[in-house]
Amino acid sequence: MGEGLDSQLLTLIDLQGFDTRLAALEAEAARLPKQIEAIHAALAEAKKSLDALKLKADTTRKELRTKEKDLDVVTAKRSKAEARLWEVKNNTEYSAVLSEIETIKQEKAHGEEEILGLMELQERVAADIREGEARLKAREEQARQDEAVVRKKLEAVETELTAVRADRDSRARELPRPLLADYAKILKARAGVAVASVNSTAICGGCRVAIRPQAIQELKAAQALMLCESCGRYLYWQEPA
Numbered sequence: 001m002g003e004g005l006d007s008q009l010l011t012l013i014d015l016q017g018f019d020t021r022l023a024a025l026e027a028e029a030a031r032l033p034k035q036i037e038a039i040h041a042a043l044a045e046a047k048k049s050l051d052a053l054k055l056k057a058d059t060t061r062k063e064l065r066t067k068e069k070d071l072d073v074v075t076a077k078r079s080k081a082e083a084r085l086w087e088v089k090n091n092t093e094y095s096a097v098l099s100e101i102e103t104i105k106q107e108k109a110h111g112e113e114e115i116l117g118l119m120e121l122q123e124r125v126a127a128d129i130r131e132g133e134a135r136l137k138a139r140e141e142q143a144r145q146d147e148a149v150v151r152k153k154l155e156a157v158e159t160e161l162t163a164v165r166a167d168r169d170s171r172a173r174e175l176p177r178p179l180l181a182d183y184a185k186i187l188k189a190r191a192g193v194a195v196a197s198v199n200s201t202a203i204c205g206g207c208r209v210a211i212r213p214q215a216i217q218e219l220k221a222a223q224a225l226m227l228c229e230s231c232g233r234y235l236y237w238q239e240p241a
């Protein structure tokens, strides 16, 4: 900074620093709760697929009971048919009952096959549930840890926000109200950057448009506040490092 730099300009530069930091912190404060939501959503999704598996186990169990009852009925039907073999009066009736028994046998075999299939399914689903429960437990533990990390970060961000806001506001009170209002207006209109530096490349650090040589001289002298003729931001001269 050159000698005689307007103290208002120094305040504006500081204010810009605070506001840039605040914008980053506010973005972080908005992003972190979403991260927590995402952790919860992923966990809920994992729970949902486990619940679906449990529902399938339940349905399979009920279906198995039904099939077992059906098989009991078929078995009883077979016993009755076999008993009737002793009561038939002629060969025609005998053949009819035999054929009926054959049909019942097939029905029974089919029922037994279905029951076997359901039992196998039941075992597979039970294994999937055990695996799913173990996985969910691990995920829950991981989620708890992840959430704790994010919550701690959020707490730190909010603490810093409070501190930076307080520093910013006390610095802002050093400026006359109309200047502060102008600064706020430019900040809002220019994507959060109201104060831009100019260095030996002689372009505005905000809009990258070239600054007139005479304006550069005035900027170096820094006797009064200057605005970029292109973007309207406050300008200050930055000596090469």
Ligand SMILES: [Zn+2]
Pocket (backbone or CB within 6 Å): 196, 204, 205, 206, 207, 208, 209, 228, 229, 230, 231, 232, 233
């Ligand atoms: Zn500019």
